[in-house]
Amino acid sequence: MAGRGSRLRPHSLTTPKPLISVAGSPIVNQLVYEIAKVVTEPITDIGFVLGDPTYFDEAVEDSLKSLATELGATPHIFRQLEPLGTGHAIMCAASILKGPTVIAYADTLIRADLSLDPLADAVIWVKKVKNPEAFGVVKLNSENSIINLVEKPKEFISDLAVIGIYYFKESEVLKAALEEVLKKVKKPGEEYQINEGILTMMQRGKTFKAGEVEAWMDCGNPEVTLQTNAKMLQFKMNEGEELVDPLAEIINSTIIPPCFIGRGAQIINSTVGPEVSIGEGTKIKNCEIKNALIQKNSNLINIKSDKAMIGNHVYYKGNPTFVSLGDYSEMY
Numbered sequence: 001m002a003g004r005g006s007r008l009r010p011h012s013l014t015t016p017k018p019l020i021s022v023a024g025s026p027i028v029n030q031l032v033y034e035i036a037k038v039v040t041e042p043i044t045d046i047g048f049v050l051g052d053p054t055y056f057d058e059a060v061e062d063s064l065k066s067l068a069t070e071l072g073a074t075p076h077i078f079r080q081l082e083p084l085g086t087g088h089a090i091m092c093a094a095s096i097l098k099g100p101t102v103i104a105y106a107d108t109l110i111r112a113d114l115s116l117d118p119l120a121d122a123v124i125w126v127k128k129v130k131n132p133e134a135f136g137v138v139k140l141n142s143e144n145s146i147i148n149l150v151e152k153p154k155e156f157i158s159d160l161a162v163i164g165i166y167y168f169k170e171s172e173v174l175k176a177a178l179e180e181v182l183k184k185v186k187k188p189g190e191e192y193q194i195n196e197g198i199l200t201m202m203q204r205g206k207t208f209k210a211g212e213v214e215a216w217m218d219c220g221n222p223e224v225t226l227q228t229n230a231k232m233l234q235f236k237m238n239e240g241e242e243l244v245d246p247l248a249e250i251i252n253s254t255i256i257p258p259c260f261i262g263r264g265a266q267i268i269n270s271t272v273g274p275e276v277s278i279g280e281g282t283k284i285k286n287c288e289i290k291n292a293l294i295q296k297n298s299n300l301i302n303i304k305s306d307k308a309m310i311g312n313h314v315y316y317k318g319n320p321t322f323v324s325l326g327d328y329s330e331m332y
Helices: 027-036 058-070 086-091 171-182 194-203 222-238
Strands: 045-050 074-079 101-104 108-111 122-128 136-140 146-151 160-168 208-212 215-218 249-251 259-261 266-268 276-278 283-285 292-294 299-301 307-310 315-317 322-325
Touching: 027 058, 027 101, 027 108, 045 058, 058 074, 086 171, 086 194, 101 171, 108 160, 108 222, 122 136, 122 194, 146 194, 146 208, 160 171, 160 208, 171 194, 194 208, 215 222, 222 259, 222 292, 222 307
Parallel strands: 045 074, 122 208, 249 266, 259 276, 266 283, 276 292, 283 299, 292 307, 299 315, 307 322
Antiparallel strands: 101 160, 108 215, 122 160, 136 146, 136 160
């Protein structure tokens, strides 16, 4: 999670993208908990690969350490100070690449019944997509083993896109392959990718299987993040999760589910929903809002909007159809 999340600006200018709340919880927290559901052995260590400390500061470290501790794991913080690719990022955490390991990119959300094939040396999770030419895809053989990875294929290879979650039965094997990859001299702008290590493993006879997820949701830019927020709210409502905090104040207002309303939020003389998430301490007055993601401690007055992504500590009074405001903004 070392990237700067430039496609999600202005929301990622002050809050790292994986820590932005969607449907009531930070993206990285939801991803880690979803993966933890399928792990049958005790989780001993969780490593987070962060970027520059001026952006991923001590407060970020503390929140991630708490996440690992809640799962009974030892937290580890690693730094990737140059954008040298996914393979390089993984090797920043080389000291904990031991035994069975899950590696995940912390910028997507999933819903899946993940399972670990005991006969596989590794599992790459995928999702069927309508436009495989826009993704990295896997090629399968007649035994449904992965025999190749192709990035943005110009000709049809398969419609199974790699979502960025991997399992390795013996992560030391991946580490050894990536050590060889990092010895290569790259041209300026080229990066060291995890695929290079995976393809090396395949060439040496390791068996890779594909695992398919039910839902794969991106949080790359404000538009798709709003879509992900809506899908996650629907999932959580269907799963029976309580989405309205009992300490939220709802006065003379209508809530149309699914909506998440955080602790201490105030909804006054307003209609909210469907598909709205409101963070802790945010105040909504005289508004009609649907399809929106609003973070903590903001203040919205006289808004009528059917699409909005609003950060933390925002003061906003107006009436557009769509707005995307980062943290600490004021708009009248």
